[in-house]
Amino acid sequence: MTIAVIGSNMVDLITYIDRMPDPGETVEAPDFQLGCGGKGANQAIAAARNGSEVLMVTRVGNDAFAANTKANFAANGIDTTYVLDTDTTSGVAPIFVDKNSQNSILIIKGANAKLSAADIDRAKADLEKCSLIILQLEIPLETVYYAIELGNQLGIPVLLNPAPATPGLELDRITGCDYFMPNETELALITGMPVDTLEEVKEAAKTLVNAGITNVVVTLGARGVYYLTESGEGEIPPFKVDAVDTTGAGDAFIGAFAHAVETGLDLKGALTKAAFYAADSVTKRGTQYSYAYAKDLDFP
Ligand code: RIB
Numbered sequence: 358m359t360i361a362v363i364g365s366n367m368v369d370l371i372t373y374i375d376r377m378p379d380p381g382e383t384v385e386a387p388d389f390q391l392g393c394g395g396k397g398a399n400q401a402i403a404a405a406r407n408g409s410e411v412l413m414v415t416r417v418g419n420d421a422f423a424a425n426t427k428a429n430f431a432a433n434g435i436d437t438t439y440v441l442d443t444d445t446t447s448g449v450a451p452i453f454v455d456k457n458s459q460n461s462i463l464i465i466k467g468a469n470a471k472l473s474a475a476d477i478d479r480a481k482a483d484l485e486k487c488s489l490i491i492l493q494l495e496i497p498l499e500t501v502y503y504a505i506e507l508g509n510q511l512g513i514p515v516l517l518n519p520a521p522a523t524p525g526l527e528l529d530r531i532t533g534c535d536y537f538m539p540n541e542t543e544l545a546l547i548t549g550m551p552v553d554t555l556e557e558v559k560e561a562a563k564t565l566v567n568a569g570i571t572n573v574v575v576t577l578g579a580r581g582v583y584y585l586t587e588s589g590e591g592e593i594p595p596f597k598v599d600a601v602d603t604t605g606a607g608d609a610f611i612g613a614f615a616h617a618v619e620t621g622l623d624l625k626g627a628l629t630k631a632a633f634y635a636a637d638s639v640t641k642r643g644t645q646y647s648y649a650y651a652k653d654l655d656f657p
Contacts, residue, residue: 358409358410358487358488358489358619359409359410359411359412359436359486359487359488360401360404360409360410360411360412360487360488360490360491360615360616360619361411361412361413361414361480361483361484361487361489361490361491361513362397362398362400362401362404362411362412362413362414362415362490362491363397363414363415363472363477363480363490363491363492363496363500363504364395364396364397364398364400364401364414364415364472364491364492364493364495364496365395365396365397365398365415365448365466365469365472365493365495365496366393366394366395366397366398366413366415366417366426366440366448366469367394367395367398367447367448367449367450367464367469367495368391368392368393368394368422368425368426368447368448368449368450369390369391369392369393369394369395369450369452369604369643369644370389370391370450370451370452371389371390371391371392371452371453371454371602371604371642371643371644372386372388372389372451372452372454373386373387373388373390373454373642374386374387374453374454374455374456375387375455375456376455377453377455390642390643390646392643392644392645392646393425393426393429393644393645394450394452394604394605394644395415395448395450395469395495396493396494396495396518396520396521396607396608397413397415397491397492397493397495397496398413398415398426398429398430398645399605399608399609399612399644399645399648400491400493400518400608400611400612400615401413401430401433401435401491401612402429402430402433402435402645402648403608403609403610403611403612403613403648404491404612404613404615404616405433405434405435405612406433406612406648406649406650406651407612407613407616407617407634407651408616408620408651409615409616409619410434410436411433411434411435411436412435412436412439412480412483412484412487413430413435413436413437413439413440414439414440414472414476414477414480414484415439415440415441415469415472416440416443416469416471416472417440417441417442417443417447417468418443418445418446418447418448418467418468419442419443419444419445419446420446420447422447422449423442423447426440426447427440429645436483438480438483439476439479439480439483441472441476441479443468443471445467445468445471446465446467446468447467447468448464448465448466448467448468448469448495449464449465449467450462450463450464450465451463452604452644454602454604454642458600458601458602458603458639459603460602460603460604462521462604464495464521466495466496469495470496470497472496472497472500473497473499473500474499474500474503476500477500477504477507481507484507484511484513485511485513487513488513488514488619489513489514489515489516489615489618489619490504490507490508490513490514490515490516491516491518491611491612491615492504492505492515492516492517492518493517493518493519493520493611494518494519494520494521494523494526495520495521498523498525498526498527501517501531502527502530502531505517505530505531505533505534506533508533509533514535514536515533515534515535515536516534516535516536516537516611516614516615517531517534517536517538518538518539518607518608518611519531519537519538519539519546519547520539520540520543520607521543522542522543522546523546524546526546526547528547528548528565528568529568531570532568532569532570533569534570534571535570535571535572536571536572536574536618537565537570537572537573537574538573538574538575538576538611538614539575539576540576540577540607541558541575541576541577541578544562544575545561547565548561548564548565550564555577555580555583558577558583559583559585559590562575562583562585562590563585565585566585566586571587572585572586572624573586574614574628576607576610579595580595581593581594581595582628582632584624584625584628586624591624591625593625593628593629593632595632595636596632596633596636597636598636598637598639598640599640600639600640601640601641601642602639602641602642602643602647603639604643604644604647605638605643605644605647605648606635606636606638606639607635608644609631609634609635609637609647609648610631610632610634610635611631612648613630613631613634613635614627614630614631616651617630617631629657630656630657633654633656633657634649634651634654634656637649637654
C-alpha cells in the first residue's frame with residue numbers, strides 16, 4: 358500500500374551556533390550543514406526509510422535547489438510524478454541549532470505556497486490508490502482542507518500534523534481527519550485552551566475527539582506522547598537519549614508512525630515504534646541525514 362504525502366519541501370540551511378548575534382552584530386558560528394528538509398518531505402523520507410511506498414505531491418521552484426530535491430526523493434524510492442515545477446523560488450529554511458540542541462527555524466515557503474487544490478486534482482488518479490494521506494501546514498490551508506475532503510470522499514484515512522502552528526486553522530474544516538497529531542503549542546492554538554499540565558492537555562484533546570476527530574495524538578517533547586480516541590487514552594513514555602540536534606524529530610515521528618500503522622500495528626504499538634525512531638534521529642545532526650533506515654534499528 359502507498360502512503361501519499363501532500364505537503365512541503367524545503368532546503369534546510371542549518372547553522373550550529375554558540376549564540377545568536379545581537380542586532381547589528383556579526384558572530385562566527387562553528388558549523389553549517391545544507392540538507393533537504395520541509396515537513397512534508399521529511400515525513401515522506403521517514404516513511405520511505407521505514408519501508409513504505411510513498412507518493413509525494415509537492416512543488417519545487419525554478420532554481421538550483423529543485424533538481425537536488427527531486428533527486429533526493431528519487432534516491433529514497435519516492436514517486437516524484439507530482440513533484441511539480443513552479444516559476445518561483447524553492448522553499449528554504451534557515452535553521453539555528455544551539456549548544457543545547459534546540460532549534461529555531463525560519464521558513465520561506467516559496468513554491469510550497471503555490472501548491473493548490475488543482476494540483477491535488479492532477480494527482481487524483483494516483484491518490485485514489487493510496488491507503489493514507491499525510492498533511493502538514495507549510496502549504497495553503499485551502500489546499501489542506503481540499504485534501505481532507507478528497508480523502509473523506511475516497512474513503513482514504515487522513516493524518517494531519519498541524520505544524521507549524523498556524524493561526525486561522527479552522528477546527529470545523531479538519532474534523533474529517535482520522536489522525537490529528539499536534540504538539541502542545543499547536544493543540545493550544547486549535548482549541549484555545551491551556552495545555553500547561555497533562556490534565557489540561559487531556560481536556561483540550563477531548564474537545565477534538567468530541568468534535569469528531571477519530572485519533573488525537575499529542576507529542577509532548579521530552580515528556581513523551583499522549584493519545585486519545587473515542588475508545589480510550591494512553592501515554593507513550595519517552596525513550597531517553599543524548600540529543601545533539603532535534604531538528605525534524607517531529608517529522609521522523611509522523612513518517613515512522615504512518616508506516617507502522619500501514620503495517621497493521623494498533624495505535625499504541627505504532628506510536629511506540631514512532632517514538633523510538635524519532636528518539637534515534639535526535640542523536641544525530643541534520644534533518645533527513647538523521648533518519649535511519651529501519652533495517653539498521655532494533656525497534657522495541
Ligand atoms: O520540522 C523540521 C522542518 O521544518 C525543517 O526541515 C524545515 O525545513 C522546516 O520545514
